[in-house]
Amino acid sequence: MTYQLLKMLHVAAVVAWLGGSLFVSLFLLSSQPQDDDEAPKERKMLGALRRWTLYVTTPAMVLTWLVGLHLAMTFGWFAMSWIWVKIGFALALSALLGIQSAALRRMANGSARRPPLVDLYAPFTVVASAAIVTLVVVKPF
Template sequence: MSFETFSLVRGLHILAVIAWMAGMLFLPRLYAYDAEQAGKPEPLRSEMQGLLRIWQRRLLKIIINPSMTAAWVFGVWMILIHVYGFGQGWGFLLLPWMATKLVAVFVLSGWHGFLAGELKRIQAGTSVRSGRFWRMTNEIPFLIAIVAVLSVTVEWTLG
């Protein structure tokens, strides 16, 4: 595996991550607007929620899910290049910075799963989350992204 392949995959990985993060930062805002329609007069409430729910569904299905899949595919591809192409073996995954990165991406993927579950509940009208909840948790993905990015750029070690 040449270094050029690695550079290309790394660039595609970063692009996929940008789209994934953008979507995950915007979706909770649509959930907040949705929750804040409660108590508004009809037919305004139904019309607004109908529109918001179309946007929520499209954002998750068209942007967030495919970009997460692409980020994983390119990320795992780079791991395989490290393990086999660069001959670092599976011990590569245990390097402190790589292990930190993996924890961060598993947490991010879990948050993605939570947002996807909430989409189903919101669309079914059974979500109990408030607009305040979505505004307060909106920055969580960005905080985890700081860990995911800095672990790979700094490549910190224990020694």
């Protein structure tokens, strides 16, 4: 595959991954214990979001990693410092998706406990994404 196709695949996977992660962040932030009349609506949304995370967001994250690591190995980017900082941010975003998935699972199992630091999930995703884009475009070091 050519570089342009791999880069396009990587960027498309990133958009699906981070878009899904942002949506989960906002859902977790806005979810409140509902009365019995509204609970079925939230449970339906929760089920749909869990399936989306399982079948779209998580595979997009895996594809992002596979294509990104392939590009880095092919073009010798591991010798550059910026890629290691980018990998650090990507690891943190991957861990966040795991935390979010666990929170969705707990909610589906009936836990009303609010996930820790849920207020920071969306802002962290945006800031980390901006940092990654800056590192890739500018390659400051």
